[in-house]
Amino acid sequence: MSKIMFTETQRKELESNPNVIKVSDRSITYAPAFKLKAVKENGEGKSPYHIFVDHGFDLSVIGSKKPKQCVKRWREIFQKYGEDGFYTERRGKGATGRPSTKDLSSEEKLKKAEAHIAYLEAELDFVKKLDEQERQAKKKK
Numbered sequence: 358m359s360k361i362m363f364t365e366t367q368r369k370e371l372e373s374n375p376n377v378i379k380v381s382d383r384s385i386t387y388a389p390a391f392k393l394k395a396v397k398e399n400g401e402g403k404s405p406y407h408i409f410v411d412h413g414f415d416l417s418v419i420g421s422k423k424p425k426q427c428v429k430r431w432r433e434i435f436q437k438y439g440e441d442g443f444y445t446e447r448r449g450k451g452a453t454g455r456p457s458t459k460d461l462s463s464e465e466k467l468k469k470a471e472a473h474i475a476y477l478e479a480e481l482d483f484v485k486k487l488d489e490q491e492r493q494a495k496k497k498k
Contacts, residue, residue: 367418389443396435
């Protein structure tokens with residue numbers, strides 16, 4: 358996240374740019390099509406600075422280092438995921454987390470599965486008890 362804090366007028370100016378989806382106090386969400394266009398133009402030899410200026414960004418607002426940082430990050434995404442990398446969300450619930458560094462033996466896998474089953478059973482028992490208490494509370498009213 359940026360150290361720059363955008364004022365209300367700066368946010369409105371940035372949001373008026375068609376290459377911006379949304380702007381918060383500290384961050385800008387760029388349109389996937391712009392990211393793709395920026396990576397392709399950079400691959401053709403255009404500097405990140407000129408890409409942002411040509412697409413209507415005021416570098417005194419977003420910072421002079423931001424174009425280089427963004428285009429570098431977008432190039433890495435493009436190399437790893439292709440064009441789809443800009444259109445799909447890889448954060449949040451769909452994330453798989455950090456992969457395990459060790460391989461588990463079949464006994465360890467079994468213990469882990471049994472522990473998971475025990476957890477789920479306890480969770481189910483809790484929900485059943487809660488439902489029962491709610492039913493009893495309704496009867497008393």
